[in-house]
Amino acid sequence: MSEQGARKxxxxxxxxxxxxxxxKTQTYEIPVQSDWKVLDALNYIKDEVDPTLSHRxxxxxxxxxxxGMMVNGEPKLTCKVSLAEYGDTVEVAPLSNFPVxxxxxxELDGFMDRFQAVKPWIIRAxxxxxxxxxxxxxxxxxxxxxxxxxCINCMLCYAACPxxxxxxxxxxxxxxxxxxxYNMDSRDEGASERNQVLLKEGGVFSCSYANECSExxxxxxxxxxxxxxxxxxxxxxxxxxxxxxxxxxx
Amino acid sequence: xxxxxxDVVVVGGxxxxxxxxxxxxxxxxxxxxxxxxxVYPMRSHTVSAEGGxxxxxxxxxxxxxxxxxxxxxxxxxGDQHVIEYFVEEAPKELTLLEHWGCPxxxxxDGSVATRAFGGMTTKRTWYAADKxxxxxxxxxxxxxxxxxxxxxxxxRFVTRLLVDDGSVRGVVALDIxxxxxxxxxxxxxxxxxxxxxxxFPFTTNGNIKTGDGMALAYRAGVGLKDMEFVQYHxxxxxxxxxxxxxxxxxxxxxxxxxxxxxxxxxxxYGVGNKAELGPRDMISRAIIQEFExxxxxxxxxxxxxxxxxxxxxxAKLMERLPFVLELARTYIGVDPxxxxxxxxxxxxxxxxxxxTNIDGATDLPGLYAAGEVACVGLNGANRLGSNSLTExxxxxxxxxxxxxxxxxxxSAGDEAALRRQAEEEGARIxxxxxxxxxxxxxxxxxxxxxxxxEDGCGVYRExxxxxxxxxxxxxxxxxxxxxxxxDQSKVFNTELITAxxxxxxxxxxxxxxxxxxxxxxxxxxHTRKDFxxxxxxxxxxxxxxxxxPAGPRIDRKPVKLGHWEPEERKY
Numbered sequence: 169m170s171e172q173g174a175r176k177x178x179x180x181x182x183x184x185x186x187x188x189x190x191x192k193t194q195t196y197e198i199p200v201q202s203d204w205k206v207l208d209a210l211n212y213i214k215d216e217v218d219p220t221l222s223h224r225x226x227x228x229x230x231x232x233x234x235x236g237m238m239v240n241g242e243p244k245l246t247c248k249v250s251l252a253e254y255g256d257t258v259e260v261a262p263l264s265n266f267p268v269x270x271x272x273x274x275e276l277d278g279f280m281d282r283f284q285a286v287k288p289w290i291i292r293a294x295x296x297x298x299x300x301x302x303x304x305x306x307x308x309x310x311x312x313x314x315x316x317x318x319c320i321n322c323m324l325c326y327a328a329c330p331x332x333x334x335x336x337x338x339x340x341x342x343x344x345x346x347x348x349x350y351n352m353d354s355r356d357e358g359a360s361e362r363n364q365v366l367l368k369e370g371g372v373f374s375c376s377y378a379n380e381c382s383e384x385x386x387x388x389x390x391x392x393x394x395x396x397x398x399x400x401x402x403x404x405x406x407x408x409x410x411x412x413x414x415x416x417x418x
Numbered sequence: 419x420x421x422x423x424x425d426v427v428v429v430g431g432x433x434x435x436x437x438x439x440x441x442x443x444x445x446x447x448x449x450x451x452x453x454x455x456x457v458y459p460m461r462s463h464t465v466s467a468e469g470g471x472x473x474x475x476x477x478x479x480x481x482x483x484x485x486x487x488x489x490x491x492x493x494x495x496g497d498q499h500v501i502e503y504f505v506e507e508a509p510k511e512l513t514l515l516e517h518w519g520c521p522x523x524x525x526x527d528g529s530v531a532t533r534a535f536g537g538m539t540t541k542r543t544w545y546a547a548d549k550x551x552x553x554x555x556x557x558x559x560x561x562x563x564x565x566x567x568x569x570x571x572x573x574r575f576v577t578r579l580l581v582d583d584g585s586v587r588g589v590v591a592l593d594i595x596x597x598x599x600x601x602x603x604x605x606x607x608x609x610x611x612x613x614x615x616x617x618f619p620f621t622t623n624g625n626i627k628t629g630d631g632m633a634l635a636y637r638a639g640v641g642l643k644d645m646e647f648v649q650y651h652x653x654x655x656x657x658x659x660x661x662x663x664x665x666x667x668x669x670x671x672x673x674x675x676x677x678x679x680x681x682x683x684x685x686x687y688g689v690g691n692k693a694e695l696g697p698r699d700m701i702s703r704a705i706i707q708e709f710e711x712x713x714x715x716x717x718x719x720x721x722x723x724x725x726x727x728x729x730x731x732x733a734k735l736m737e738r739l740p741f742v743l744e745l746a747r748t749y750i751g752v753d754p755x756x757x758x759x760x761x762x763x764x765x766x767x768x769x770x771x772x773x774t775n776i777d778g779a780t781d782l783p784g785l786y787a788a789g790e791v792a793c794v795g796l797n798g799a800n801r802l803g804s805n806s807l808t809e810x811x812x813x814x815x816x817x818x819x820x821x822x823x824x825x826x827x828x829s830a831g832d833e834a835a836l837r838r839q840a841e842e843e844g845a846r847i848x849x850x851x852x853x854x855x856x857x858x859x860x861x862x863x864x865x866x867x868x869x870x871x872e873d874g875c876g877v878y879r880e881x882x883x884x885x886x887x888x889x890x891x892x893x894x895x896x897x898x899x900x901x902x903x904x905d906q907s908k909v910f911n912t913e914l915i916t917a918x919x920x921x922x923x924x925x926x927x928x929x930x931x932x933x934x935x936x937x938x939x940x941x942x943x944h945t946r947k948d949f950x951x952x953x954x955x956x957x958x959x960x961x962x963x964x965x966x967p968a969g970p971r972i973d974r975k976p977v978k979l980g981h982w983e984p985e986e987r988k989y
Contacts (some may be wrong), residue, residue, distance in 0.1 A: 172879070184907050184909065185598055185909050186907050186908060186909060187907070192873045193508045203657065214912075215860075215861035218811065218904075218919070219860065219861075219903065219905055219913045219916075220904055220905040220907070220913065221911045222910045222911070223912070224457075224461075225625055226457065226461055226463070226624035226625045226626045227461075227463070227465060227466050227624040227625075228624065228660070229466060229658075229660045229661070229749070230744070230745075231465050231549070231552055231741075231746065232460075232461045232462075232465050232466065233460065233461060233465075234457070234461050248748060269595055269909065269910050270907070270909050270910040271910070272554060273910050276458060276572075278434065280458070280572075283563075284563045287518065287564070288560040289518070289560050289561045289563060289564050290517065290518055290561070295517070296517050298510050298513050298514055298517070301513060302513050302516040302517075302526030302530050303516060303517070303524075303528075303531070304527070304529065305524055305528050306524060306526070306527075306528045307523075307524050307525075307526065309528075310521060310523070310524050314521055315528065317521050317553065317556070318549075320460075320465075320552070321458075321460050335891060346560075350519070352709075353519060355517070356519075356874060
């Protein structure tokens with residue numbers, strides 16, 4: 169599907185900690201095809217023009233979550249967004265609000281820690297034995313949490329969130345949504361344990377409800393809704409004297 | 419060089435690797451497992467599986483039926499004791515995953531829903547809409563996070579197995595972020611690195627599927643088994659190769675040619691009289707037949723046929739196949755609610771892999787393998803759709819338990835000797851990083867390898883084209899030694915990783931081509947124009963391919979038959 173002579177210019181952020189004090193940009197003008205995604209252009213640059221460019225990618229079908237970057241200043245899954253949506257010049261930079269390892273590669277350690285902190289696993293007083301078979305879960309009970317289980321951990325919501333940028337303690341949209349996902353699962357009994365994290369400093373009450381997370385989410389997970397539901401549910405519990413809304417009361 | 423010690427080292431963080439790691443720590447209360455992955459585990463290619471995972475769940479089903487379907491699907495090259503164990507364990511493993519939070523789709527009464535799949539005589543494929551691999555991987559990974567005794571080494575690329583006194587003692591891993599090598603010792607090592615679809619130009623596989631684990635074992639002297647059997651999935655998007663799940667046919671989708679005809683009806687491949695529910699090898703061949711008869715539709719990326727879902731209705735598509743809607747709309751600009759989806763056969767899965775027994779054990783003491791990287795003998799010449807996700811769980815778990823049992827009785831090995839091996843490996847990596855002397859471009863060598871594989875080892879094969887692929891691959895291995903690289907930086911040097919991956923792929927691709935060129939019959943996915951029928955007299959055995967500096971050496975291994983007698987494979 170190549171159009172004769174179609175070309176675009178890519179202004180790509182480069183940073184090599186071995187050589188550079190601060191990030192710089194490098195410009196590549198390359199031939200493009202009308203059906204390309206932004207990622208196809210980066211792969212063309214990597215293969216044919218400049219093999220020193222570093223970026224992460226794998227599935228190229230918007231499910232592995234590796235290839236999130238800032239495209240013209242907005243967080244995008246580069247395998248999902250078409251080049252046709254952009255003009256002759258496209259700026260590609262690493263995701264905002266993350267430390268940069270190199271070029272378009274950001275550090276995930278802090279994200280992974282937050283992720284683990286919300287205890288994203290089924291917690292039960294007594295584990296069900298395999299011999300007892302599966303839990304019964306109605307389609308309605310499944311629907312209560314399904315949307316929040318769709319997160320691919322692409323971290324676009326962290327790059328978009330104004331609180332993540334300013335508050336190093338904030339769990340962030342994806343981690344809160346994930347904790348909420350397990351709280352809402354009919355098979356789970358761990359909400360009180362999980363809420364020790366979700367309701368303390370850096371949890372749901374740190375959200376300023378800018379809604380940026382849900383707007384940039386490529387999978388329609390709607391983390392902002394998870395946060396609002398979490399707040400609402402916790403206030404019900406608070407009214408019942410079960411938990412404190414702040415301060416992580418034991 | 420940093421030295422790290424665990425009892426068991428798992429290489430790979432997809433479904434098989436995580437399941438193996440969990441099984442290992444559950445088996446023994448005091449051990450630790452190092453889980454080493456070249457990507458963060460949730461990026462593993464398990465994530466891209468769509469349609470489902472097989473295990474009997476309904477009153478109209480039985481172990482006998484699942485077993486027979488699998489044996490027949492394998493064109494009788496599956497090892498029947500492995501298949502019997504698999505079908506028995508399958509429901510337990512999928513139930514366990516349900517307990518661990520996997521959001522399986524449900525029937526109205528709250529039981530787990532199952533759907534039809536190709537080559538399966540009844541509905542036994544458990545599903546979570548059409549993102550089953552994604553949900554299984556995330557459920558497994560999230561479940562694993564509660565165990566401190568699983569220690570993750572994310573974004574570490576394993577470049578070599580450490581072998582001392584005839585046993586595997588650990589691995590050398592390149593920390594991609596720092597560029598430094600680490601020695602990660604373990605009394606047993608489990609390979610769970612997945613397949614090698616990127617040896618081909620047109621594949622459903624993600625960029626990370628480069629046969630790394632197959633090459634690690636092969637170079638250490640372990641045989642690769644049944645490598646000629648490469649599964650072409652019938653329904654990939656032209657151009658990108660993105661998978662459109664078989665669940666589209668399970669839910670009632672039709673394949674149509676340029677004349678609007680359901681061309682599969684004539685073959686009667688279907689189970690239960692559903693023409694589209696034949697096994698993948700046969701449907702891929704039927705599509706190529708349509709192309710050759712001039713009933714394909716010509717597109718910018720060659721011929722295609724249509725996958726028509728328009729009669730299923732938007733509500734059903736939204737409920738059962740929402741990812742298919744998203745993929746078709748995003749990647750080919752087609753809305754399946756109102757338009758048929760262009761599709762063509764695409765490389766999807768390697769039936770072959772590292773030769774293991776039913777425990778996942780290889781012939782190299784201490785080395786185990788599970789999942790797509792392995793060939794345990796489940797899939798034979800053709801895997802049935804939805805058996806592979808279950809395979810990752812069943813044999814991941816078993817290899818984890820067996821690796822622990824082995825590790826208990828083994829010694830740590832001579833650390834000085836292992837360190838010397840790691841230092842040799844360090845010198846090799848240093849020589850490759852940013853290698854200036856040479857004239858070959860990495861992307862060019864990779865492209866030529868992929869083209870050779872497509873030409874030689876496609877849906878239909880013949881002697882001359884397979885032999886040509888073997889010759890080309892041998893030449894490309896020579897040219898690989900003459901690569902010129904540009905990136906000399908240590909930090910996140912993806913050019914170096916890509917070069918290491920290409921080295922692995924060249925070994926694996928050659929094993930595929932050489933294994934294919936010697937099998938003079940048609941069986942399962944290995945279909946020859948010059949030997950058109952199955953020949954049980956001469957070829958009812960596994961192919962073994964061993965590394966030799968002079969070129970791959972071929973041997974054979976008996977198939978374990980059982981109570982299912984080989985018969986003509988008719989649907």
